[in-house]
Amino acid sequence: AQSVTQLGSHVSVSEGALVLLRCNYSSSVPPYLFWYVQYPNQGLQLLLKYTSAATLVKGINGFEAEFKKSETSFHLTKPSAHMRDAAEYFCAVSLTLGSRLTFGEGTQLTVNP
Amino acid sequence: GAGVSQSPRYKVAKRGQDVALRCDPISGHVSLFWYQQALGQGPEFLTYFQNEAQLDKSGLPSDRFFAERPEGSVSTLKIQRTQQEDSAVYLCASSQDREWYQETQYFGPGTRLLVL
Numbered sequence: 001a002q003s004v005t006q007l008g009s010h011v012s013v014s015e016g017a018l019v020l021l022r023c024n025y026s027s028s029v030p031p032y033l034f035w036y037v038q039y040p041n042q043g044l045q046l047l048l049k050y051t052s053a054a055t056l057v058k059g060i061n062g063f064e065a066e067f068k069k070s071e072t073s074f075h076l077t078k079p080s081a082h083m084r085d086a087a088e089y090f091c092a093v094s095l096t097l098g099s100r101l102t103f104g105e106g107t108q109l110t111v112n113p
Numbered sequence: 114g115a116g117v118s119q120s121p122r123y124k125v126a127k128r129g130q131d132v133a134l135r136c137d138p139i140s141g142h143v144s145l146f147w148y149q150q151a152l153g154q155g156p157e158f159l160t161y162f163q164n165e166a167q168l169d170k171s172g173l174p175s176d177r178f179f180a181e182r183p184e185g186s187v188s189t190l191k192i193q194r195t196q197q198e199d200s201a202v203y204l205c206a207s208s209q210d211r212e213w214y215q216e217t218q219y220f221g222p223g224t225r226l227l228v229l
Contacts, residue, residue, distance in 0.1 A: 003173075004155075004165070039221065041205060042222055043117070043220035043221050043222045043223055044117075044204070044220040045220070046217050046218075046219075048152075049217065072114065090155050090156070092155075097125075098144060098208055098216040099161075100158040100161055100169065100172075100216075101145065101148075101156070101218060102158070103148075103155030103156050103157070104155050105154055105155045106153075106154070106155050
């Protein structure tokens with residue numbers, strides 16, 4: 001069984017500030033981990049994924065995430081927030097690539113001017 | 114190219130009514146998933162198809178929910194005798210199911226169902 005916990009349902013940052021969205025996972029086997037972003041009235045868009053090739057994963061729109069097995073974490077970061085980053089972000093885990101995703105409850109990111 | 118499309122985008126149903134939600138996956142995608150996203154929650158898995166075979170339906174919440182993909186492309190999620198707790202956004206996703214390292218689920222915009 002696998003599960004995902006996202007700490008903080010709402011995160012607010014100033015434009016230009018560091019973005020840090022937290023995700024911890026629980027999995028009985030080495031997991032595959034994902035971050036998706038959801039803009040209002042749109043589907044989920046993949047930001048990045050961890051497939052065991054490298055622990056630091058770079059994604060689209062300047063986001064990256066680091067897989068830390070010892071901490072069972074996969075936190076999402078971006079050095080400098082932009083207004084267009086305001087959206088809901090979901091961390092997800094799957095046991096195998098191509099299998100069902102288990103999502104966290106999401107973190108709503110607000111970017112203040 | 115075209116992404117995953119879903120119709121209708123919005124559906125209002127009276128309690129007890131049957132509804133059918135359609136998903137058109139990306140052409141050539143083998144795998145198709147349905148998820149349910151309640152307000153303020155993350156998506157939850159409902160069911161999974163590989164071509165026309167429904168390989169996992171463990172997430173369907175009751176026997177009122179039924180999904181099919183008869184020709185291995187378009188899929189329909191049917192909800193019979195809708196209840197208020199069925200109100201949610203229903204998301205469809207598809208993936209190629211080829212090279213393992215390329216596997217990504219591509220999501221449609223969802224159908225927002227409101228049961229009154």
